[in-house]
Amino acid sequence: MLQIPIIDFSNFASDDETIKQIYQACTEVGFMYLKNFDISQDLIEQVFNTSKHFFNQPLEIKQKSAWSDEFSNQGYVGIERERLNPNKPGDLKEAFNITTQTQQPYIVEFFQACTNLANQILEAFARALELPVDFFANNHNQNHHTLRLLHYPPIQTPLLPEQTRAGEHSDYGSITLLFQHDEISGLEIQTASGDWIKAPAIPGTVVVNTGDLMQRWTNNKFCSTKHRVVIPENTNQSRYSIAFFCHPNDDTQITCLPSCINESPMYPPISAKEYLLTRLQSTY
Template sequence: MVTIPIIDLTAFTNGDTITRQNIIKQIYQACHKIGFMYLQNSGISKDLIKQVFNYSKSFFNLPLEVKQKQAWSDEFNNTGYVSLERERLDPNKPGDLKEAFNVNKRAAMEIDASILAFYDSCTELANTVLQAYALALELPEDFFITRHNQQNHTLRLLHYPSLQIPPKPGQVRAGEHSDYGSITLLFQDDVGGLEVQTASGNWIAAPAIPDTVVVNTGDLMQRWTNDMFCSTKHRVMIPSDNKVKQSRYSMAFFCHPNDDTEIACLESCQKEQSPIYPPILAGEYLLSRLQATYGNS
């Protein structure tokens, strides 16, 4: 039975050499086998996370016409409000039963002090994770950090409304998909619904575990590592119990390399097989995936 491991980050940040090496191995195994992990002791304050969840709820409670004034306009900017069913993460299914608000660094500075503080805290946590990834792949420890230093990350506030009417056939809260960037940090409430696909094709639940952050590997990291780290398909399903009457809230922090970073197979990942993917610029890849996501809505 495949399970998503729980890893204590303080053992990496504050541990001695042997403890750190053990955590690096655990992170390598998590990325290699399932592409998902839970991180304990992330260093992000519970109060700050609560403040951002509260901000998110108050934003999504606004009338639709007010939210639409900040509507997402194009994939080049990739910021603003995305309305219900506007996105179709699985192109073969109806639009997703969710609404979202995308924030980049510039927008975070203009919105609210808690949003900016959270964006910065997530950036710091992402850099720690990227450092561990680099060490796990026998690279200089700042290899990934320097290639993410323009902070092209997107903070995405998400709301999955309670269901008042039955969904369309095949419709879910978020269709099956993989993430586009290098890594994603996910903060979720306790309503549940997140599912992760294992290597054998089975779907397993990834419920909220108190005081943890979910971390998963994205497509660009999979390309960089020649499939040694997997960008795993995941989805958000509609609850089959009374929780269907509850809204679900989550916050995803999508880490993306600098646009001009060439994503080419790492030398340490060519030992077992020659490069699978041709080199691509990080910015071009993101653009192509966003166009595919929104182009059919």
């Protein structure tokens, strides 16, 4: 059975073996766990506490900052408001989308820490693909990223057919950082053979996966893997996670990298913003 690799990221800048492991993970699985990365566990815990405080508020308070449209893509998203799989019932989760404009304790510091880590991962990607080390980072330097606080509340109503906490989907941008909390997981990823394997919470790690734009950039060399969050056996438990969606500059043209052309490019060029808007419009 295919396993999601756990990669020590502490020496990524000088260790070619780490780069090989990352390349293998991106081409074979599309997911990896990184350990020994440069974000303190205390800061991560502070953000989880902020998240819990927000989601514990009454719905009428949360709705005052409701998500309004795909152009701003920020604010509160209520339960069943989103369908990550448009063919299935609404997802049993609530979320709060944050951009660089948000000024909250710990959030600003965490957003910057995630940005720094994402740039390090993008540098590793560039080295793995034999590109200039700053190629991807330069195409992400406007910080058009989204931090997403996620809460999967206890199941209190009968499930609709095929309803789940987050429908199967691939992420839209270049890479995603996912911080899982406690032992309550539910995240599953789909292998190339179509099987689903668990991606449990592992203390001291961050889950990293490649998204659609990275797959397009690399002509399918790096895979954007479908994943979902399933209903747990104990439906009375909440699940919390934090996702950092790393997205290229809006005007970046995603065209097949020369080193990734085999016979011909598999995707036409598209701007990063155009692709994101198209995907968001189909989700809400």
